[in-house]
Amino acid sequence: MSLVKRCRHSRTGGFPTLLVGALALATTLMGAPATAATQGTLHELAAAQGKYFGSATDNPELPDAAYAATLGSEFGQITPGNSMKWDTTEPVQGQFNFAKGDVITDFAEQHDQTVRGHTLVWHSQLPGWVGSLPSAQVEAAMTNHITEEATHYRGAVSAWDVVNEPFNEDGTFRTSPFYTAMGSDYIATALRAAHAADPDAKLYINDYNIEGLGAKSDAMYALVSELLDEGVPLDGVGMQAHLAVQYGFPYQMQANMQRFADLGLDVAVTELDVRMQLPADAAKSATQSSYYQQVTEACLAVERCVGITVWDYTDKYSWVPSTFPGQGAANLYDENLLPKPAYSAVRTALGGDDEGGEGEGGALKAQYRSSDSSAGDNQIKPGLQLVNTGTTAVNLSDVTVRYWFSSDNGASTYGTWCDWSPIGCSTVTHRVAAASTPKAGADHYLEVGFTGGSLAPGASTGEIQLRLSKTDWSNFDESDDYSHGSGTSYADATEIAVYAGGELVWGIEP
Numbered sequence: 001m002s003l004v005k006r007c008r009h010s011r012t013g014g015f016p017t018l019l020v021g022a023l024a025l026a027t028t029l030m031g032a033p034a035t036a037a038t039q040g041t042l043h044e045l046a047a048a049q050g051k052y053f054g055s056a057t058d059n060p061e062l063p064d065a066a067y068a069a070t071l072g073s074e075f076g077q078i079t080p081g082n083s084m085k086w087d088t089t090e091p092v093q094g095q096f097n098f099a100k101g102d103v104i105t106d107f108a109e110q111h112d113q114t115v116r117g118h119t120l121v122w123h124s125q126l127p128g129w130v131g132s133l134p135s136a137q138v139e140a141a142m143t144n145h146i147t148e149e150a151t152h153y154r155g156a157v158s159a160w161d162v163v164n165e166p167f168n169e170d171g172t173f174r175t176s177p178f179y180t181a182m183g184s185d186y187i188a189t190a191l192r193a194a195h196a197a198d199p200d201a202k203l204y205i206n207d208y209n210i211e212g213l214g215a216k217s218d219a220m221y222a223l224v225s226e227l228l229d230e231g232v233p234l235d236g237v238g239m240q241a242h243l244a245v246q247y248g249f250p251y252q253m254q255a256n257m258q259r260f261a262d263l264g265l266d267v268a269v270t271e272l273d274v275r276m277q278l279p280a281d282a283a284k285s286a287t288q289s290s291y292y293q294q295v296t297e298a299c300l301a302v303e304r305c306v307g308i309t310v311w312d313y314t315d316k317y318s319w320v321p322s323t324f325p326g327q328g329a330a331n332l333y334d335e336n337l338l339p340k341p342a343y344s345a346v347r348t349a350l351g352g353d354d355e356g357g358e359g360e361g362g363a364l365k366a367q368y369r370s371s372d373s374s375a376g377d378n379q380i381k382p383g384l385q386l387v388n389t390g391t392t393a394v395n396l397s398d399v400t401v402r403y404w405f406s407s408d409n410g411a412s413t414y415g416t417w418c419d420w421s422p423i424g425c426s427t428v429t430h431r432v433a434a435a436s437t438p439k440a441g442a443d444h445y446l447e448v449g450f451t452g453g454s455l456a457p458g459a460s461t462g463e464i465q466l467r468l469s470k471t472d473w474s475n476f477d478e479s480d481d482y483s484h485g486s487g488t489s490y491a492d493a494t495e496i497a498v499y500a501g502g503e504l505v506w507g508i509e510p
Contacts, residue, residue, distance in 0.1 A: 042343075043076030045350035049300060052077045052114065052307030053350075056271065059083055059100050061317050062107060066337055066489045070313070072111035079116040079270070079309050080104040081319075084153075085125045090145055093129050098152050105156040116270070116309065117157040119164035119206065120146050121190045123176035131177050138181035143193045150197035159202035161238055161270065162194045163187050167207055171219030187223070188232045195233035206238030206270055211295075212250025221259065228263060236266035241295060242311065243274045244327070245287040254298040261304035269299055271311040274342070275320045275330035284329075289345035292332070296349035341458035344391050363390035364455075365506050366401060368493035370486055371465060375478040379469045380405055382483070384448065385490060386498065387460040394500065396427075396450035396461075402497045403466075404435070404442035404482040404510050410474030416446065422462035427451050432468060435510075442482035442510035463490075482510045 046053035054077025062068050071078065082088060083100035090096050108115045121142060133141055150160065166187060168174050178186035187205065194203050205224065210217040220237060227234050237260050243250070250256070257267045274291045276284040299305035312318060314333040321328040332343040364386055371381035382403050388394045414432035418425035429449040435442055446468055455461065470476075478484045483495045497507035 040352065041074045041076075042346060042350065042352075043074065045347065045352040046307060047076060049350065050303075051299060051305070053346075054078055054113070054116070054307065054309040055313040056081045056118075056309060056311045057104065057107075058312075058317070059103055061312070062103065064316075066491060067314065067316070068107075069491055070333070070337060072107070072113075075113065075313065077114045077116060077307060077309060078104065078108050079118050081118075081312070082125070084117055084149065085119060085122065086130065086145060087125045087127045089149055091127045093141065094144075096148050096152070098149070101153065105153065109156070114158045115153075115156060116268075117150075117153055117160040117201070118270075119161040120149060120194060121162060121178060121186070122164040123174055123178075124165075126177070133177065135181040138177055139186070139189060142178055142186065142190060146190060146193040147197045150194050150201065154198040154201070157198070157201055159204060159236070159268070160194055160198075161206040162190050162203050163205045165207050166205065166223070167210075167216050167219050169209060169216055171215040184223070188227060188230065191227070191232050191234055202235040202266065203233055204236045204238045204266075204268065204270075205234065206240060208240035208242050208271070210237070211239045211241050211243075211253050211256065211269075213252045213256050217256055221263075224260070224265060225263060228265075234265065236260075236268055236306070238268050238270035240271035240311075241269050241273075242271055243291050243295075245274060245276045245284050245291065249291055249294055253295070254301050257298060257302040257305055261302050265304065267299075267302060267305045269295060269305070269308040272308055273311045273318065273320065273330040275324060275327045278326055278328050280329040285341055288329075289342045292342045293345040293349045296346050300349065338460060339387065339389055339458060344389055344457055347389070348391060363388065363505070364394060364399065364498045364500060365389060366493050366496045366498050367490040368403075368483070368485060368496055369488055369490045370484070371467075371488075372478075375484070375486075376475055378473045378475050379467055380446070380476055380478060380481075380484075381465070381467050382446070383490070384464045384466060384496065385461050386455065388455040388457055391457050393457065394455040396453040396455055398501045399450060399455075400499045401448040402499070402507075402509075403446040403448070404495070405444055405446070405476070405478065405484065406441050406481055407444050407470075408475070408477050411470040411472035413471045414444075414468055415471060416468045417466070419465040419467055421464040423453065423464075427453060428464055430466060430468075439482070439510050441480045445483075 042053040055071060055075040056079045057071055058081040080101055083104055088100055089098060105115055166174055173179050173184055191203055210220050260267050274288045299308055310332055313331055314337055315329055315331045316335045318330050320330045333339050367385050369383040371383045416430040416432060418428045418430055421428055427450055431447055432444055433447055434444055494508050497509055498505055
């Protein structure tokens with residue numbers, strides 16, 4: 001899949017807690033790098049190695065602003081979970097509705113992302129009328145559906161899962177209205193129709209449990225070899241990679257990818273997640289991290305593995321708990337949109353953790369929300385939290401955080417308070433200091449530190465509710481303050497600086 005998005009006509013229209021000593025710790029989101037010690041997004045790291053890194057999404061998730069912010073910034077490719085499937089796009093024969101899919105492609109266009117179309121032909125999520133058609137009418141209905149949808153998204157979708165899940169576990173063809181009517185020829189017919197409708201899109205066959213060597217992947221290998229020999233338009237094989245820690249890692253995944261690549265096909269990891277039996281624990285999380293890392297390393301090792309898509313990036317919107325009762329915690333981020341150790345494992349595999357040159361795996365980032373609806377009253381109320389997205393623990397006693405503001409008129413002395421934090425306000429230090437080089441909106445800063453504690457990999461301080469005022473209680477004008485924001489949900493804040501051992505490790509100083 002090309003990493004360059006093609007243009008098209010535009011339209012208008014209770015987090016897990018890790019205990020270290022007496023501290024309860026949690027995490028923040030990834031954001032744009034500010035220094036050499038912060039290494040960019042997963043997609044940026046993958047793109048540096050000629051790959052993409054993406055996430056599935058779905059329409060109900062997009063109104064979640066915090067979710068959408070990470071989706072739009074961390075990932076360079078998105079796949080709609082449901083909005084391009086047959087039951088959504090053609091619920092009544094001949095009556096097409098692309099509104100939900102258009103929302104996804106519009107989001108991708110706004111965030112400079114590629115889109116993987118999913119999926120044109122699948123045995124599941126079919127409207128009832130498809131299964132009721134006489135066999136003699138199925139081919140025409142399938143071809144018409146493919147033609148209408150692929151034409152509509154021509155230029156907006158860079159690759160299609162044309163045929164999804166054609167095999168049973170033993171490598172026999174799965175029964176479907178299409179197989180019943182046309183036998184296995186339906187696959188070649190579908191690919192030809194998709195190519196005719198959008199000659200520039202990459203065309204894939206996609207399935208699960210074909211990541212490693214075995215009967216099902218052998219069947220896929222035989223199928224695609226035959227299609228290529230017949231000159232059928234086919235560009236790649238999608239390996240879903242819905243893995244589970246209790247079932248072991250796919251046997252010889254890299255070698256399996258390579259044999260498809262040797263046929264001249266691209267390979268894509270299309271739906272990666274790694275579920276576990278709940279509750280999660282350290283051992284399961286470590287295995288999960290290892291699986292994510294091994295998948296990433298396998299893709300990196302195969303030149304024609306074009307990229308990886310996780311099947312939504314957060315446990316908040318995972319399909320796993322409803323499909324596999326008692327299982328979950330399958331994604332890179334937890335239910336609070338905070339990165340987990342598996343996230344750090346992927347970064348490590350992509351070469352992103354040690355670029356700061358200091359030989360340490362700890363990597364701190366800051367998140368902020370405003371706790372005060374008024375920018376002109378007599379108090380400033382920043383909410384802060386820190387995350388360790390690295391692979392080793394960080395000594396919090398070495399860490400300080402600076403929030404810049406302007407003093408305006410009135411007293412030049414200040415009072416500061418920590419109102420609440422899960423780590424305990426007694427562990428949080430706070431003071432106001434004058435900036436050594438005053439600037440507009442940043443002549444003073446609130447400096448936050450810690451009396452001790454250790455921040456584990458993938459963990460965070462959780463929310464620290466802070467407050468400051470002038471001793472004469474005169475008003476501030478926060479509207480032009482360097483670090484001030486109006487968002488009431490936590491988001492990455494590069495205008496807040498984090499220092500470790502006196503060295504800037506996150507943020508941009510004013």
